[in-house]
Amino acid sequence: MSQPPKQSADHPVPTSTDVARLAGVSRATVSYVLNNTSAVRISEPTRRRVREAAEELGYVPHAAARSLRAGHSRMVLLPTSHVPVGPLYSRFLNEVQWALRALDYTVVQYGSLGLGADEAARAWAELRPVAVLSLGEIALSAHGVQVLKRSGAKAVITLGPQRVEGAHALVMDQxxxxxxxxxxxxxxxxxxxxxxxxxxxxxxxxxxxxxxxxxxxxxxxxxxxxxxxxxxxxxxxxxxxxxxxxxxxxxxxxxxxxxxxxxxxxxxxxxxxxxxxxxxxxxxxxxxxxxxxxxxxxxxxxxxxxLPTGREIAELVDRVVRDPDGEVERHDLMAAHTVPRESS
Amino acid sequence: MSQPPKQSADHPVPTSTDVARLAGVSRATVSYVLNNTSAVRISEPTRRRVREAAEELGYVPHAAARSLRAGHSRMVLLPTSHVPVGPLYSRFLNEVQWALRALDYTVVQYGSLGLGADEAARAWAELRPVAVLSLGEIALSAHGVQVLKRSGAKAVITLGPQRVEGAHALVMDQxxxxxxxxxxxxxxxxxxxxxxxxxxxxxxxxxxxxxxxxxxxxxxxxxxxxxxxxxxxxxxxxxxxxxxxxxxxxxxxxxxxxxxxxxxxxxxxxxxxxxxxxxxxxxxxxxxxxxxxxxxxxxxxxxxxxLPTGREIAELVDRVVRDPDGEVERHDLMAAHTVPRESS
CATH class of the missing domain: 3.40.50.2300 (Response regulator)
Known part of the structure; x- marks a missing residue:
């Protein structure tokens, strides 16, 4: 590979090595510039040269590679339901995602179709999320929580009728x-x-x-x-x-x-x-x-x-990610009161 | 690191190197066994030893590392809306996800809050999806499609009122x-x-x-x-x-x-x-x-x-992923007919 790669039928993906070669800098410099690392002093002309080379080659950094290097991600995994949950609950889910994104997390929804509790925990762990917000269709076990934490999840939070050992529990008693x-x-x-x-x-x-x-x-x-x-x-x-x-x-x-x-x-x-x-x-x-x-x-x-607001849930996730060794909490959610009208 | 790592306050993540050491095999063997590679002959006792070591250490393979090695992922990126889209459309979206998962894709929903068209395309490209199914809130440009394809997306499919150059278009004319x-x-x-x-x-x-x-x-x-x-x-x-x-x-x-x-x-x-x-x-x-x-x-x-069924959409995604250099297609979707009842 002595030439910058051209677009072929197989779409070879340009790498940071290609960008470094075209810009005449080291791969580390490419990484510093494109990941906006402010800790390293790099001149504006060099930054510009790297950005132009990346633009010309159509290079964008690889989030997975970055999280592999950093050892963690900003990914919050939200195992999702395929149950027709109704407008109230689906609005709540949307709110939670919205609020997490506002805190700069990437929310990944993931279906767990046909998986048992421990299988599901392993499948989730493969994605190396920094947090898992489990909504209760899969009854996470204490073992599953451990698998997730060992693979780097700093926060495992369950919403559901019961608490699970090792997880922060938002207890919603239907x-x-x-x-x-x-x-x-x-x-x-x-x-x-x-x-x-x-x-x-x-x-x-x-x-x-x-x-x-x-x-x-x-x-x-x-x-x-x-x-x-x-x-x-x-x-x-x-x-x-x-x-x-x-x-x-x-x-x-x-x-x-x-x-x-x-x-x-x-x-x-x-x-x-x-x-x-x-x-x-x-x-x-x-x-x-x-x-x-x-x-x-x-x-x-x-x-x-x-229901709690999406923002409250997102802030709890963020708090636990920042302080994973804090007290494992249990919050009782969900107050209910009747609104009497004419039908009763 | 002469000892298998213990769980500490910082949750050090067990690696395949740790598993290899404990099982007394090479890292490659660990990878072959845990990724179920059938191309390589490995004896059942060795497989068992690797699995037991992984279980003991709480090791699970890293999906991102695996896709880095393989050069591609099974991730379909579904940029999602925060618009209250109504029950009909949200059922359609659920169906699409369900059908993609049945074809063994990992569906990642991703919000694009506040991003311009080209910024969004770059943010999506960072995740290295194998396919992007864009639902039209962000008007992908021809340039955005190119950025995605250059970073390895084999299928870029838009659902919306118009077609976008370079993308497969499912034209839904409201x-x-x-x-x-x-x-x-x-x-x-x-x-x-x-x-x-x-x-x-x-x-x-x-x-x-x-x-x-x-x-x-x-x-x-x-x-x-x-x-x-x-x-x-x-x-x-x-x-x-x-x-x-x-x-x-x-x-x-x-x-x-x-x-x-x-x-x-x-x-x-x-x-x-x-x-x-x-x-x-x-x-x-x-x-x-x-x-x-x-x-x-x-x-x-x-x-x-x-609307088309989720299965039809998922099968189109799969077809384009397998044959990315096939004809760029345009499908006209969405037939509408009146159901007269008593109110008109």
């Missing part, structure tokens, strides 16, 4: 949502509470603890209350809702907590079409406090969920 | 959506068509060509039709919709194409609350053909958008 809905319905004098459990796979992560929250609250109310809970499987389509509504009379329910506002909208329409009076014969409560609930008639009662 | 809505409304005898333009920043990418599509269709219908188009700015909140509805009489409109089904739901509710009869006094058409449109009363007319 049961609080079901509890809030059940408390509200009991206060309104309802005693036979249906709970919609979405048929869509992947949503168990949310639906199971919400159902458990309803059950816990009803149990706490005591047998004297005479209240009962009935899980109702429903898919997010008109046919499934219509089928459930058609058999409503036989269920003997006077209330339903319908998982979230979207399922609630669907079920409420089906109940109305089947001649069930809402809230007269059956109270309906959703969750997420979406705008659509206010547009329905009757206006939909809902559970408002307070 | 104007088709506005045109379909306008044609339907003209056929129903409507002559004064409002077009909702979301106030939310970032949605211009979709809203501007949709408005242009309405205008084109109305212009084509000719002056003799006496039809006119009125852009209406509206934010996705109740106050904005109520304000628009309160001044409705003065606008003299008999129809509105409300950007998408969600904005249409919001505006239709506001119009009904303001005493405007839908569709008697004003026809309403949305877009995206979401389930919610069927749940409204009157049932919402909409424009159904046919």
């Amino acid at each position: 049961r609080a949502i079901g509890s809030a809905a059940a408390r509200h319905l009991l206060e309104r004098g309802r005693r036979a509470i249906g709970v919609v459990v979405p048929a869509e796979p992947g949503l168990e992560l949310f639906s199971r603890p919400r159902l458990a929250g309803v059950r816990r609250t009803v149990t706490t109310a005591g047998e004297a209350s005479g209240a009962r809970v009935e899980p109702l499987t429903m898919a997010y389509d008109e046919e499934s809702a219509a089928r459930l509504a058609a058999g409503w009379g036989a269920l003997g329910l006077d209330a339903v907590y319908a998982y979230n506002d979207e399922y609630a909208q669907l079920l409420m329409r089906a109940l109305q079409d089947a001649g069930v009076d809402v809230p007269g014969e059956c109270a309906v409560v959703g969750a997420d406090d979406l705008l659509l609930g206010k547009l329905l008639r009757p206006r939909l009662s809902t559970v408002h969920i307070e | 104007r088709a959506i506005g045109s379909a809505a306008a044609r339907h409304l003209l056929e129903r005898g409507r002559r004064a068509i409002g077009v909702v333009v979301p106030a939310e920043p970032g949605l211009e990418l979709f809203s501007r060509p949709r408005l242009a599509g309405v205008r084109r269709t109305v212009t084509t219908a000719g002056e003799a039709s006496g039809a006119r188009v009125e852009p209406l700015t509206m934010a996705y909140d109740e106050e904005s919709a109520a304000r628009l509805a309160a001044g409705w009489g003065a606008l003299g409109l008999d129809a509105v194409y409300a950007y998408n089904d969600e904005y249409a739901q919001l505006l239709m509710r506001a119009l009904q609350d303001a005493g405007v009869d839908v569709p008697g006094e004003c026809a309403v058409v949305g877009a995206d053909d979401l389930l919610l449109g069927k749940l409204l009363r009157p049932r919402l007319s909409t424009v159904h958008i046919e």
